[in-house]
Amino acid sequence: MTAPIRRALILLVRFLVGARADWRGCAPSTTQRIYFANHGSHLDTVAVMAALPWSLRRLTHPVAARDYWGRNAVLRWIAEVGLRAVLIDRKPVRGDDPLAPAAAVLDRGRSILIFPEGTRGSGEEMGPFRGGLHRMAARFPEVELIPVHLDNLQRILPKGSLLIVPITCTARFGAPIRLEPGEDKGAFLRRARQSVMDLVA
């Protein structure tokens, strides 16, 4: 029963934001991957999922913030059932790893989609990446790290607006990067952020 609803959800997103995939640096593949993308609006999770072909989408779990997607039953249902999302606490109890549920998904051999900025930037500029991506890269060295850039999302649904303007969002997938031996956390995160910025237009 959920399959046709999922399909309808993806079709609706494609209708509203285009959600075109542009495979710049890698081909679509069912290889286990960590997709990491810039965070532009609440639509970005659905935009990337809609841009992925079905065969990849069913193996990919977006990591989403519980404080937004868990707010009410409808959003929660869309996230957990419609998008197969893993909900995480952005401000966890001290000592807990907020990304533990995402790691569990990777342990099962699935791919994940994360937004390393953590919170939506307010302007055009991308925020600094937080440490989660580095921890994942260190813990799962064999998983490909794919940078993803989403354009126009700020214009489709600006922060604080409820009105969607259905212009086309393109998801650009770049060449895989990996954590180099001896590379420190800061350098890796800056390089990862740059790999997303390099995909602009």
Place this chain on the structure above:
Amino acid sequence: MNGPLLHVVGTILTILVVASLVGFVLQRRTTDEKAMATVRNLNARTRSWWVMVVVLGGAIWAGATTTILLFALLSFTALREFWTLTPARRGDQLALFLSFFLVLPIHYCLLLDRWYGLMAIFIPVYAFLILPALSTLAGDAKDFLARSAKVQWGLMLCVYAVSHAPALLLLDTGMPSALLLVYLVVVVQLSDVFQYVWGKLIGKRRFAPGISPSKTLEGLIGGGLTAILVGVLLRGLTPFSVVEAAAMSAVIVTAGFFGGFVLSAIKRDLGAKDWGYVIEGHGGVLDRIDSLIFAAPLFFHFTRYFWNA
């Protein structure tokens, strides 16, 4: 099915079958890498033509409602392409939202309702005045004139002008009105194709290389005359005499030429090569319907003025 229509459908299908066969043979014969790219592009274009012919033909065959809904969808996609390339500010969010989700649906509902009087003024009077008025509420005066003009032109080109093609279905000229739509679309699209071919063959004098390097005087004249000849041959779809068909085709051809030109100029201004990507080999919807945008309102009003009962 009326005789001339049968000829049109038969000819279009024959051309597409031949083009597909030629493309298939070329694809098997070609080995050189560069020629292969050209052949692939040609085949992509042929495939897209198949889709366009089947979708539009199917909609027209299914009836007025389906046709109008198809054009509403085309308008929506065209407007999306327009605003994907055109920069806007945060203060335009409401005007843009209403363009897509209120103005466009209301305009096409008026068409479905065959309420010509309101349809003709809804966008130029109500939308053009109300949308900038609402934009002032955002309190952002930066580039306000340019921003309002963009909102208006987006609606003018992508919604108002385009909708005059399906609006032909409202006319009563004594002929089945769907045939007028077939006539307009065939003449305007063939005019594009012929202008391109003639321009490639003998084109020398370019109109404005800064806007569109491929548009030449020879292309316009050669392609235009060929399209007018087709327009005369197809007059069985219309209430026109030979001279009238030639004159109406000349209107379609000239308007179509400048439609392509104006949309190219806007594209250049915005620094893009294509409007979009949805039609394989052609670019976006706006790349394919640019000439129709200018030809449809003129063809509609001439026909309405002289032939509407």
